[in-house]
Amino acid sequence: MTREPGEVAREWQVADEAGDAERVGQLGRELTELLPDSFGAWFEAAMHSKARCEWAEAAERNRRAMALFSDQERQEFEGANPAAWNLGIAATALADWETARWAWAEYGIGTIEPGQGPIDQDFGLTPIRVNPDRPSLRHQVVPGYGDTEVVWCWRRSPAHAVISSVPLPESGHRFRDVVLHDGEPKGEREFGGRQLAVFDELARLQDSGMPTWQAQVVGAETEDVHLLADLAGPAGLGVDNWSGIRVMCSDCSHGSPDAHDHAPAPTDAAMLGLAGSEAELRTCLDTWTAQRPHLTVSELTFLW
Incomplete structure (x- = not known):
């Protein structure tokens, strides 16, 4: 028997507040089936996939959400499609550079050209918190390679960077590791007289193996x-x-x-x-x- 979307949404909210990640995932999937044309349903389901590091699913759901982005949502998010940003992150995690390039352009980043090769541009020096001590997303699978540390990185795209400092061994990271990071600022650090936003690591994409x-x-x-x-x-x-x-x-x-x-x-x-x-x-x-x-x-x- 098909359930009413309102009933499922209420159950989803209860599970979300209770921290039941598995149930939230099940109910989120059910809502996309009941509301296949809802930006909100697909975007929330995609956020759950992102939090669980299920990158292929996150990419698929964000792509669907992007297609459903209406003028109302555009006004709510001040013109920028958040599903495009999250698709860029998921595609970067999957090394799907063609999709990542398209997603960043759709978000409004005009400096990234179309193509199929890896994005390797100079987005400046940025501090990144590896092994974050606080989840930035609901139900997040937080990287747990070692102790929390903020390291300096060469940012190569809006979502990935190469570690430029030498992390402490306790962090489980090395010089020139490649890390995937989120885009929401989580603190700040001073460099060259400027305050730079700290971003949280979402995953390690490549271990440099450098001693x-x-x-x-x-x-x-x-x-x-x-x-x-x-x-x-x-x-x-x-x-x-x-x-x-x-x-x-x-x-x-x-x-x-x-x-x-x-x-x-x-x-x-x-x-x-x-x-x-x-x-x-x-x-x-x-x-x-x-x-x-x-x-x-x-x-x-x-x-x-």
Whole structure:
């Protein structure tokens, strides 16, 4: 016996509030069958697929929602179709670059041209929270590769980025990992005098496999570390000053980093996080210390 959409919607709301992800998924599917021409039904079903990282289903549902986007919804969302944005994310997760390019254009991003190849444009440096400690979506399957950490990344499209800093091993991420990220700001970080939005990781798309090392340096100033980074960059190596990492409370991490005092403890030695092959890193460090003879570098230690 066919049920009334209102009855199903009420059951969906009860299940949603109760956190019953499986039941929400079942009822969302039922609503799309009862209301096949409803943007709202398909969009909510697609949001559930996105939260559960069911990317093929999310892509299909968002494509259907896009086709049902009416003038009323366009006014509600101020002209931008949110299903197009979520289709771009799902297509990126699936490496369906032709669909991703089309979705971003439909959303209104005019700098991405049609084509079938991977999107690899310079969208600037951005901070991304890997292994988010708070779900950003209802019923979300949150990445759990390790500890939460905000890392700096080269953003290559509206939904994916390459890690440019050297994450701590506890994060389960490496230099040059490729991560899928959401588009809703979750806090901010300062860079170059500007406040940049933090985005949450949705999934890791590629593990770089690049080894992570550490070395302790006595006598290094900020300028010295910048020189090492300049030497390492062209060689494809990673350098990060782990001594400057601020361990923040969750509220500061998701809001303003300066709400509380989370300054790192002062130290005479800098702990550097490094990424790359041992031979290349040793060559880089030797060149660095030859130009900075006042530095004392401890043994290079492999972490993972």
